[in-house]
Amino acid sequence: MAVQPEGTPCWADAMFSDVEGAKSFYGDVLGWTFGESSSEFGNYTQAYKDGKAVAAVVPPMPGQEGQSAWCLYFASPDAAATAQRIRDNGGTVLMDPMQVSDFGTMTLAREPSGAVFGVWQAGVHEGFEATSVPGAYAWAEVFTREPEKTDAFLPAVFPFRAKQMEGDEYDFRTFDVGEETVLGRMKMTDDFPPEVPSYVNVYFAVDDCDAAVARATELGAVLRFGPMSSPFGRFAAVTDPQGASFSVIDLETTEGDMPKLTDVS
Structure with missing residues (x-):
């Protein structure tokens, strides 16, 4: 790439x-x-x-x-x-x-x-050599308690165009580079323990979300959320045995309609 x-x-x-x-x-x-x-x-x-x-x-x-x-x-x-x-x-x-x-x-x-x-x-290392295939990076979201700060900061630093998800269920925003959506931003709810700071959640693609979660927990990981099906894929959030949190997503198993996004750039 x-x-x-x-x-x-x-x-x-x-x-x-x-x-x-x-x-x-x-x-x-x-x-x-x-x-x-x-x-x-x-x-x-x-x-x-x-x-x-x-x-x-x-x-x-x-x-x-x-x-x-x-x-x-x-x-x-x-x-x-x-x-x-x-x-x-x-x-x-x-x-x-x-x-x-x-x-x-x-x-x-x-x-x-x-x-x-x-x-x-x-330089000679250009970054990911594969994305959005099983075992590779697929997506990321900034989870934040102060979305207004994050929403102002990101487009000021990078050439992002922002879109806000319609509806009241989640406060969710995406950021595009050109025509490609490259990042999400989710407001952290009270479901998150107060000691959990804002963080970037990295998703890795897998063939089978449920099987990946079963294997991870068998090896000592902690399941934090899911597995849940969505219009983007079936995903789950886990914390590995050394405390690093990440998500796995099966991009092929989708459910529901894509949310409507409004340009707010």
Whole structure:
């Protein structure tokens, strides 16, 4: 896959104290295989599905030990300029743009409501080599308690066009790059424990949502939501044995009509 347009999710990785445990879990649940790790790059280890790079796992750097979490990266042609827009619009740059050999340049940031995300300026590593196929990245949503902050921030940093879902059941918004819908935003309800901060929820595609959930929970994951069928697919949210939350979605098993979205850009 070529370098993605600015603002498009282009990569995902997560830190795990037990990298071998993570490799075993995701290998079983998502069918991933793993490349060689390099001590030169902090033992960063790429995950592959059918020979195509789909994500990465890495041990925490000294002083960064804590609960594991998936980090989604958005494509940028100029990470330094994106970092400045993040600062200018109420976000926090957690790690200044850093060139990673000839692979590319990365930045980590937090949007104003608290969700952490990454920015990736591609070099030889362009990002996902496959998406929306079983075992690969499929979708992401920012879950936030303060949607008004997130809704103002995201289009100010990336070239997004926003659409709001009609109806009162959920406060849900999507963001488009060009003609492609690339990200969702969901307001967190009181169903979420108060200690859960705003976060980016990453979805990985699977052949069979129920089977993936059964396998994940058998291996020590906790089911948080679902499985539930929707117009977008049958999905469920889980937390892996090391505390990293993610969702699985069977994109082929759909139910119901697509929601109506109104342009609010």
